[in-house]
Amino acid sequence: MAKKTLFVAFAILMIGSNAIFAQNSVFENIFNRKSVRSYTEQQVSLDDLKLLVKAGMAAPSGMNRQPWEFVIIHGKEEMAALSQKLPNNRMLKEAQAAIVVAGNPQTSHYWYLDCSAATQNILLAAESMGLGAVWTAGYPGVERMKAISDAVGIPEPYLPLCLIPIGYPKGEQTAKDKWKQEKLHINKW
């Protein structure tokens, strides 16, 4: 079947405090993404979770080695068990699902950079679907990694970069404006 695509791009000229910004829906989504830590009881479908992982696998990786693996956790009982195993991760109490992004250090020495790009794809994709998500750390914390690996059954030599709790956002939340002119250097530092 032919791939049906419809891409809508548009520009909004906006006079901001710093510059004239041309925006499209991709920028809009990047600026709207926020870390969501509280979720409603609405379930997240497995198809939607797979889509998020598909977005993750579309990330770039050094020498295209794709050193990543993804674990989807979903289902009421499975999430309750995960929350019990990782009591310090308070987001898991409400989350309807989670994705663990793990990497193979034997496939790439900088698997954690590739997996970070994959994670950012997942967070942006979640925002675009009206889902809320947040990056909670594994790597480089040795204890955090062990806790996640034990909870999800990640075998050696794989290491978890992060665990992403996911659900539909509870309440209204707006993204922070993190633009800081002083962090931008032009042609020299």
Added chain:
Amino acid sequence: MAKKTLFVAFAILMIGSNAIFAQNSVFENIFNRKSVRSYTEQQVSLDDLKLLVKAGMAAPSGMNRQPWEFVIIHGKEEMAALSQKLPNNRMLKEAQAAIVVAGNPQTSHYWYLDCSAATQNILLAAESMGLGAVWTAGYPGVERMKAISDAVGIPEPYLPLCLIPIGYPKGEQTAKDKWKQEKLHINKW
């Protein structure tokens, strides 16, 4: 001035080989992004480069420490000088601009993860504007980092995660389909 936003989201049901995928323009952009290594002579405006950096600064960071800094290099002479200083980076011969993403290890022990998320935002934003870009490595390579730092004048203690050559793509290029079912684990590895 009120922020004008218009967000167009839509779903396309597509029967693929693996699953039913619901797509929107954000997913479309994620799947269309590719590493572009050859560029036309069309210049990239400074406003567009600043927009890319603005997208970078919208990334999440551990404890919201935002340990990143960004250097835009643009202009014919500046790019020629950069290409001479970094002869191993062959993309710089044609690139019209570059962005270096650097981090402060004193601000965050995992600055390189935060900077990777920022880099992915930049790559996705570039794709959405019809620009081509590619992540070329700095961290963790000691020599690569030194070469970039020397070329761009990055002061201690900052370290460059990557250098992103940017330009309008030369020729047609399509993204790879990197979906691999065997890298997805559901509820257990």
